Amino acid sequence: MMSNMTNPTMISDSHAHTQEPALKMEGVSIYYGSTPAIREVYLDIPPHQITAFIGPSGCGKSTVLRCFNRTNDLIPGAQVKGNVFFHGVNLYSKKIDPVEVRRRIGMVFQKPNPFPKSIYENIAFGARINGYQGNMDQLVENSLRKAAIWDEVKDKLKESGLSLSGGQQQRLCIARAIAIQPEVILMDEPCSALDPISTLRIEELMQELKAQYTIVIVTHNMQQASRVSDKTAFFNAEATEQGGKLGYLVEYNDTVNIFTNPKQEYTRDYVSGRFG
Amino acid sequence: MSSSPYSGSELPDIANSDFQPNLSKRYALDQVFEQLTWIATFIGLLVLCLLLYDIISDGASRLSWQFISSFPSRRPATAGLLSALVGSIWLLCVTAVLAFPVGVGSGIFLEEFAPDNFFTQLIEINIGNLAAVPSIIYGLLGLQVFARLMRPITGGPSILTGGLTLALLILPIIIVATREALRAVPNSLRQGGFAVGATRWQVVRDLILPQAIPGVLTGTILALSRAIGETAPLITIGALTFIAFLPPLSLEGLQTDFTALPIQVYNWVSRPQPAFHTNAAAGIIVLMLVLLLMNTTAVLLRNKFQKGRM
Ligand SMILES: Nc1ncnc2c1ncn2[C@@H]1O[C@H](COP(=O)(O)OP(=O)(O)OP(=O)(O)O)[C@@H](O)[C@H]1O
Ligand SMILES: [Mg+2]
Numbered sequence: 001m002m003s004n005m006t007n008p009t010m011i012s013d014s015h016a017h018t019q020e021p022a023l024k025m026e027g028v029s030i031y032y033g034s035t036p037a038i039r040e041v042y043l044d045i046p047p048h049q050i051t052a053f054i055g056p057s058g059c060g061k062s063t064v065l066r067c068f069n070r071t072n073d074l075i076p077g078a079q080v081k082g083n084v085f086f087h088g089v090n091l092y093s094k095k096i097d098p099v100e101v102r103r104r105i106g107m108v109f110q111k112p113n114p115f116p117k118s119i120y121e122n123i124a125f126g127a128r129i130n131g132y133q134g135n136m137d138q139l140v141e142n143s144l145r146k147a148a149i150w151d152e153v154k155d156k157l158k159e160s161g162l163s164l165s166g167g168q169q170q171r172l173c174i175a176r177a178i179a180i181q182p183e184v185i186l187m188d189e190p191c192s193a194l195d196p197i198s199t200l201r202i203e204e205l206m207q208e209l210k211a212q213y214t215i216v217i218v219t220h221n222m223q224q225a226s227r228v229s230d231k232t233a234f235f236n237a238e239a240t241e242q243g244g245k246l247g248y249l250v251e252y253n254d255t256v257n258i259f260t261n262p263k264q265e266y267t268r269d270y271v272s273g274r275f276g
Numbered sequence: 277m278s279s280s281p282y283s284g285s286e287l288p289d290i291a292n293s294d295f296q297p298n299l300s301k302r303y304a305l306d307q308v309f310e311q312l313t314w315i316a317t318f319i320g321l322l323v324l325c326l327l328l329y330d331i332i333s334d335g336a337s338r339l340s341w342q343f344i345s346s347f348p349s350r351r352p353a354t355a356g357l358l359s360a361l362v363g364s365i366w367l368l369c370v371t372a373v374l375a376f377p378v379g380v381g382s383g384i385f386l387e388e389f390a391p392d393n394f395f396t397q398l399i400e401i402n403i404g405n406l407a408a409v410p411s412i413i414y415g416l417l418g419l420q421v422f423a424r425l426m427r428p429i430t431g432g433p434s435i436l437t438g439g440l441t442l443a444l445l446i447l448p449i450i451i452v453a454t455r456e457a458l459r460a461v462p463n464s465l466r467q468g469g470f471a472v473g474a475t476r477w478q479v480v481r482d483l484i485l486p487q488a489i490p491g492v493l494t495g496t497i498l499a500l501s502r503a504i505g506e507t508a509p510l511i512t513i514g515a516l517t518f519i520a521f522l523p524p525l526s527l528e529g530l531q532t533d534f535t536a537l538p539i540q541v542y543n544w545v546s547r548p549q550p551a552f553h554t555n556a557a558a559g560i561i562v563l564m565l566v567l568l569l570m571n572t573t574a575v576l577l578r579n580k581f582q583k584g585r586m
Contacts, residue, residue, distance in 0.1 A: 074470060100473070102472070103473030107471040109471070113462075113468040116486070126472030129482070130472075177471070180472050
């Protein structure tokens with residue numbers, strides 16, 4: 001059961017140390033049951049930048065991403081070893097409440113999953129349950145504006161979030177993530193169900209958001225990674241003796257370097273499409 | 277046997293195809309199956325209609341306000357089922373108040389909160405088994421535990437005892453229905469809730485339950501419909517058949533003796549006089565009307581909540 005051991009001061013304020021990484025992984029290995037899925041990841045996510053995770057299907061990108069907001073906790077049998085730091089605080093320390101972590105580190109999923117509530121409620125829900133004290137109407141409008149969807153929905157805030165198109169739903173989900181004023185937004189293939197125009201809008205959106213937020217995005221689209229991200233991490237999976245696959249971080253660098261001058265052969269093959 | 281419903285459609289032939297669509301045979305199977313399902317439906321309906329016809333032709337003439345508003349009597353012409361009808365409604369309310377929160381609560385716990393371990397799997401299997409236990413066993417349990425051991429609280433074979441027994445009887449059905457309804461809610465909704473910093477209870481209360489409530493209500497009302505028709509456990513706990521008063525609308529009312537519609541019907545059927553058999557048929561019609569009312573409520577409630585959610 002999720003005990004409430006919150007100590008809000010445990011997670012320090014972001015703006016105090018902008019030079020330090022927003023998120024840091026130190027020797028993180030992740031297991032599903034007794035099967036390892038990811039081994040020994042060391043990774044620094046810089047603040048106010050966009051970091052892209054790329055790699056073949058099943059190499060563990062989503063698994064690593066879920067580590068940052070402790071959503072792996074919700075999967076029965078999933079286990080995280082090693083340390084994940086958020087502004088220097090270990091997210092997996094006993095004193096940290098995962099519910100608080102998830103408010104500070106938001107998430108957008110691959111498939112748009114708006115709540116079956118009104119558009120307004122979709123945004124207000126997270127704020128309300130987290131005890132937001134400010135003006136709710138204002139928050140809803142601001143969040144929808146930041147997610148570049150305000151003009152499309154301002155006249156039908158009472159309608160169901162499910163009545164929107166896929167691309168609009170995804171932007172609604174981004175607005176929902178913004179509304180709880182996180183510092184980091186994790187995005188797991190946010191554009192994989194969208195058409196090129198919606199994809200472009202969301203990419204533009206990310207560029208605007210990075211002034212305020214740290215963004216980590218998983219993508220299968222090489223162009224997208226090279227277009228939007230500042231840093232890129234390439235993950236790969238190797239066959240294990242038990243016949244399974246074990247993911248690991250191959251290379252992590254500035255996006256330009258990953259795409260024009262990768263150090264590893266694997267990376268070169270993958271980004272140039274000669275993989276496999 | 278008739279074949280394709282699209283006779284005359286002529287797509288250009290493809291030479292040397294590896295496929296042998298054999299459409300006429302597949303359509304024939306299609307029709308055979310359709311007819312089988314139709315026959316199955318028809319048999320069910322036929323039996324139901326025959327039963328209804330039999331009961332209505334026997335009992336409809338006896339239905340009157342006098343019949344509904346009179347207490348039982350030794351003379352069939354003046355006998356009525358007021359105390360049985362009121363007793364059944366009382367029982368139903370007590371059963372619902374007891375079984376709904378416990379059943380839905382256990383369903384939510386098992387589905388949303390409990391870890392998946394040996395202990396919970398044991399509970400799961402046992403709930404499945406409990407749903408299949410004959411109702412008379414519940415009656416025996418009710419007799420010993422509620423009517424005898426808990427006599428100071430329940431007042432013996434009272435409405436409370438009956439309600440507790442019936443609540444136990446339908447608890448497994450409500451738990452299973454609740455779990456089914458919760459399981460039908462997609463996981464992405466839970467993930468979305470957790471991702472905005474909701475606790476487990478907030479996710480369940482604000483996101484999952486509103487989606488599941490129509491299914492939960494339907495399951496509960498169907499379970500209550502089963503309870504209202506139960507005779508064996510009530511007879512076992514010692515419900516009386518001759519009650520010439522109405523339980524007072526108070527807590528003491530819960531501890532009074534009672535009778536219920538199926539018991540009254542059972543009693544009338546076992547009398548030798550044919551006039552009582554007519555009464556029994558009329559009693560069954562009343563019982564069925566109550567059931568119809570409940571099922572209609574179930575459908576209306578479900579529609580209301582389905583419209584309410586987005
Ligand atoms: N809930 C789970 N339970 C058990 N194993 C899991 C679970 N989720 C993922 N895995 C395993 O972990 C490995 C990594 O999965 P993950 O979803 O992180 O890959 P991915 O890189 O995100 O793939 P994709 O690009 O296809 O989304 C896979 O081998 C997968 O089978
Ligand atoms: Mg993935």
